[in-house]
Amino acid sequence: MLPIKNLSYEYRFNSSCRWEIQTPKIAIVVILVLMVLPLQAYGVENSFENIIRKVPASEIRANIANSTPVDYDRVVIMDDLDLNNLGLSKKNIERRLFWEEFREPFSLSDTVKIVRSPINITNSTIDGQIDFRNAIFENSTNFRGTRFNRSASFSGSRFNNSAEFGFSTFNNSTDFVFTQFSNSADFGFSQFNNSAEFELSNFDGPANFMSSKFYGDASFVLSSFNRPAYFSSSVFNRTVDFSLSKFNSNAFFSSTSFRDKLNLRGMEYDKLYLRWNEKINLVYDDSSYQLLISNFKKLGFMSDADNCYYQFRVEQFKHKDLIEDPFMHIIDFGAMIFYGYSKKPLFPLLWSIGTIFFFGAIWWIGGFRSDNYLNQTGIFERYSSNEAKAPTNRPSSQDKWNVQILVEVMLFSATIFLSGTRLFIDPPAIPLLKGRVAPLVRLVFIAERALGAFFSILFFLAIGATVVR
Numbered sequence: 384m385l386p387i388k389n390l391s392y393e394y395r396f397n398s399s400c401r402w403e404i405q406t407p408k409i410a411i412v413v414i415l416v417l418m419v420l421p422l423q424a425y426g427v428e429n430s431f432e433n434i435i436r437k438v439p440a441s442e443i444r445a446n447i448a449n450s451t452p453v454d455y456d457r458v459v460i461m462d463d464l465d466l467n468n469l470g471l472s473k474k475n476i477e478r479r480l481f482w483e484e485f486r487e488p489f490s491l492s493d494t495v496k497i498v499r500s501p502i503n504i505t506n507s508t509i510d511g512q513i514d515f516r517n518a519i520f521e522n523s524t525n526f527r528g529t530r531f532n533r534s535a536s537f538s539g540s541r542f543n544n545s546a547e548f549g550f551s552t553f554n555n556s557t558d559f560v561f562t563q564f565s566n567s568a569d570f571g572f573s574q575f576n577n578s579a580e581f582e583l584s585n586f587d588g589p590a591n592f593m594s595s596k597f598y599g600d601a602s603f604v605l606s607s608f609n610r611p612a613y614f615s616s617s618v619f620n621r622t623v624d625f626s627l628s629k630f631n632s633n634a635f636f637s638s639t640s641f642r643d644k645l646n647l648r649g650m651e652y653d654k655l656y657l658r659w660n661e662k663i664n665l666v667y668d669d670s671s672y673q674l675l676i677s678n679f680k681k682l683g684f685m686s687d688a689d690n691c692y693y694q695f696r697v698e699q700f701k702h703k704d705l706i707e708d709p710f711m712h713i714i715d716f717g718a719m720i721f722y723g724y725s726k727k728p729l730f731p732l733l734w735s736i737g738t739i740f741f742f743g744a745i746w747w748i749g750g751f752r753s754d755n756y757l758n759q760t761g762i763f764e765r766y767s768s769n770e771a772k773a774p775t776n777r778p779s780s781q782d783k784w785n786v787q788i789l790v791e792v793m794l795f796s797a798t799i800f801l802s803g804t805r806l807f808i809d810p811p812a813i814p815l816l817k818g819r820v821a822p823l824v825r826l827v828f829i830a831e832r833a834l835g836a837f838f839s840i841l842f843f844l845a846i847g848a849t850v851v852r
Contacts, residue, residue, distance in 0.1 A: 440464045440511060443504075447471070450499040456506055463511035463533075466518055471496040474519065491539040491561055492517045501544075504529055515540060526551055527569075537562050548573055549591070556599075559584050570595055571613075581606055592617055603628050614639050625650045647671040654678065659687035659694075667698045689849055693726040721841055728845035735800065735838045742831045743796035747789065749824065799828060803835025 438455060440462035446453045448469040473494050494517070501522035508530045517539040525547040535553060538560040549569045558580040567588040578599040583606065590612040601623040608630045615637045622644040630652035637656050646666040655678050665671065672695035679688035700719055705712050723730045 435459060435507075437461055444469060447498060447500045447502075453500050453502045453504065455504050458504070458507045460504070460507065460509045461511060463514070464509060465512075465514035466496050466498065467514075469496075471498065473497065495519050495539070495541070497521065502526075508532065509535075512536075519543065520546075523547070531555065531557070534558075541565065542568070545569070545588075553577065553579070556580075564588055564590070567591070575599060575601065578602075586610065586612065589613070597621065597623065600624075608632065608634065611635065619643065619645075622646070630655070647675065650674075652678070654682065656682065658684065659691045661690070661694070665694070665698075667702055669695075669699075672698070685852065686849075689726040693723050696724040721838075722845045725845050725848040728842060728849060731838045731841040731845060735835070735842070738831065738834050738838065739793065739796050739800050742800070742827065743793040745827055746796055747792040749827075796831065799831045800835035801839075803832040803837075804839045 435457045436459070438458045438460055440460055443453055443455070443460065443464060444466075447466065448471065473496055475494055477493065496518045498515075498518050498520045499522065501524075502520070503523075503525040505525060506528040510532050512533045513531060513535045515537050518537075519541045521543050523544040523546075524542055525545075527547045528550045529548075530552045532554050534555045535557050538558050539562070540559075541563040543565045545566045546564055546568045549571045550573060551570075552574045554576045556577045557575055558578075560580055561583040562581070563585045565587050567590075568586055569591045571591045571593045573592075573595045575595070575597045576599065579597055579601045582602050582604045584603070585606070586608045587610065589610045590608055593613045594616045595614075596618045598620050600621045601619055603623075603625050604627055606625075606628045608628070609632065611632045612630060612634045615635045616639065617636075618640045620642050623641065624646040626646045627649040629650070633654050633656065634652055635656045637658060639657065641663050644664050644666055648666065648668045648671055650671065652674075655675070657675075657678075659675075659679065665675075672691065676688050676691050676695065679685070679691060696715075697719060700712075700715050703712055703715070718724050721730060721734060722728075
């Protein structure tokens with residue numbers, strides 16, 4: 384046979400006049416590798432769980448007792464993890480509790496254990512309870528990406544170095560009551576599926592709660608933030624309580640979602656970067672609203688200040704006692720619905736449009752749907768100027784429902800309404816009328832002009848308080 388070589392293939396022409404292609408050895412190897420790879424991938428996927436090994440809590444406790452580093456990644460801790468009976472050094476401290484009732488429920492003690500081991504338990508799962516209460520962590524503590532399936536308690540503890548809890552998941556109650564973070568505290572992108580309690584905690588370093596999700600009640604009562612605090616893009620699905628907390632540096636709440644009650648009673652801050660929206664359900668408190676309005680003005684968020692003020696006045700109206708001062712209650716109600724306490728220019732504008740249509744219907748009924756219309760003695764003739772002549776091309780009675788007629792009636796009503804201010808349009812002259820209908824018609828005429836003046840004044844007041852400052 385005559386061999387013909389071309390690239391990596393060898394072609395032969397046999398005696399039966401047919402071409403035969405013989406694949407070289409390297410091609411066979413490639414095909415075999417491609418056949419084996421899916422099997423290997425399947426085996427790796429099925430053995431993925433074997434990479435995550437189970438670690439007894441006693442092993443971690445032994446490391447802490449010996450002050451050796453605790454360094455685990457991608458493990459499962461099955462048992463409860465605590466600091467009891469480890470022979471750790473202890474220290475007596477003096478706690479200054481504002482509320483003594485915190486001491487017993489959270490087992491706060493004046494004697495604390497000293498943990499010298501750096502703790503790194505990352506991307507892991509802790510199936511047991513974790514009880515690290517009343518301890519001082521002298522080195523860094525890192526639980527980044529860890530899932531806590533049962534309760535996690537760090538109350539009464541102090542972190543002298545960084546505390547990392549970012550990307551963690553807390554499936555049960557979590558408490559950091561009376562906890563001191565001497566360095567940075569990172570809870571960014573974490574998920575709290577149950578209550579999260581940070582009462583009386585002290586953050587001396589930056590506090591990061593960005594993009595965290597709280598599915599249970601969250602409490603930061605009497606907490607202190609001495610460095611910037613970041614809550615941007617976080618989601619609070621239940622009540623969050625910042626009452627009596629103190630922010631000594633900037634607090635960032637941009638794009639934060641509050642889907643339930645927000646409590647800011649007694650909260651102190653200099654600059655709170657929060658944008659107001661109608662979905663915020665702020666617990667009613669005069670000082671909370673006033674401080675928040677001042678904060679918006681300081682930051683230049685004038686529209687937020689206006690909307691917050693309006694919501695404040697609405698809540699104030701709801702909490703007023705009607706029996707105590709009914710007259711002022713009625714006045715307050717009118718200020719709310721007619722021009723939104725000077726913060727809603729759209730309100731008097733809508734009332735004006737409604738008034739024009741309402742009186743337009745009256746003029747239409749009185750001028751076009753009566754015999755006066757057929758006799759050309761309707762509203763237009765009665766209230767046109769004395770020098771005006773009656774139109775000679777009035778439509779017939781069959782055209783009473785003509786759209787043009789309705790438009791003319793509404794324009795007539797608008798003319799009377801706008802003439803109430805005497806700024807844009809002069810009022811039409813009122814001719815002498817006779818009969819029982821004359822006083823009624825004159826009263827309707829005056830009423831529309833008076834309402835025109837009233838709503839125009841409210842509109843300009845609202846414009847001056849919101850647009851022209």
